Amino acid sequence: METNMTDWLYPDAVVESDWLAAHLDDPDLRIYECTTYLRYTDHDPNLPYIVESGRADFETRHVKGAAYIDLQNELSNPDSPYRFTLPEYGDLANRFAKKGVGDDTRLILYSRGGNQWATRIWWMLRSVGFDNAAILNGGWEKWDTEDRPTESGTREYPPTSLTANPRPELFVGKDEVMAAIDDAGTCTLNALSSDLHSGENPRYGRAGRVPGSVNVPALSLSNPSDKTFLPLEEVQQTFDGVGIRRDQRVINYCGGGIAATLDAFLLHQLGYENLTVYDDSMSQWATDESLPIETD
Known part of the structure; x- marks a missing residue:
């Protein structure tokens, strides 16, 4: 069941699978899979979950043209005692730029097992002042069920520059x-x-x-x-x-x-x-x- 696009107050922040399928070749479009897995332990309060990258599943098969963003290893503060702590805003903008996020790019974000990994990246982008990103409604599950275009292997977008306008x-x-x-x-x-x-x-x-x-x-x-x-x-x-x-x-x-x-x-x-x-x-x-x- 799809959410009617006309219902969205900010329709540019959500795209449906049919829209993305029709725009896969847009030159300024950047598609990112954002999947991370949490393997819950529920027996050790010092280690409530084990973080597992979604890169292996991405490399097996993903939305055609997509690159992979590793939230913990590429976009989180390595010096924090917590898993996904936000880096300093200027640092975060530079990390996004290294992944190919630029001032003039349009981003589509998706994840597996739910939209929360995509919305995390979307919220982080907003925090550095970047607003031209959208969530793929239904993520990988809907895309795959509909037999939309996919590919395997790895892909990286060329690094670019991103201006940080933080919203702390x-x-x-x-x-x-x-x-x-x-x-x-x-x-x-x-x-x-x-x-x-x-x-x-x-x-x-x-x-x-x-x-x-x-x-x-x-x-x-x-x-x-x-x-x-x-x-x-x-x-x-x-x-x-x-x-x-x-x-x-x-x-x-x-x-x-x-x-x-x-x-x-x-x-x-x-x-x-x-x-x-x-x-x-x-x-x-x-x-x-x-x-x-x-x-x-």
Whole structure:
């Protein structure tokens, strides 16, 4: 089931598979697969998951013309104790430029197993001031099911230059999250599964959530069959159901700042304007004993 393109507030930020199939040869188009896999351990709070690159699956078969972006190894801060911490903005812009992202390019982002890896890259691009990127609705699953053009092997786009115009307000750290607790003007939104939100599953160390936060699991916002986003009316009802108001600032978080970007992307498409992502999320919060936590 496809989301009607006319529903999108920012239609340039989403493309359907038929559009991409018709534009594969556009000279200024850059297509990137963004897949990363998390292999959950659920028995060691010091190692909640093992990160596995999606490069092997990409090289086996991918959207024709696509290159691969390795989030952890190419776009994350190697000096951080957490897996996917954002680099400094100038550094991040340079890393994107090395992958072929330039001021005049048009980007299409997709991933496997859900759109959250693509939305993470999309949010990172926005944070350095780059707005000409779109999510392939349904990602690899829909493209493959429809028997669209694919290829195997590797591909790299030539390096270019990208001007950094940082938007630091798109990411926050633990201090800003702490300050937002009990602030009626802020909604803290957890994109993790309900068992992690409630505290039933202690994957990240201390079980539970940021106090006062509400829960809309990112995986609940896409169709399980073809990974397309749910109709925006349904998404709006879901956000309304947990009490998110348009006059609030929304701090999106999850385990490591990945799933949170899918919630943030859809809030953006619904016209919520004051949105940010807690970058290190529960990977940091649950392991810092000085920070408060709550469970059901």
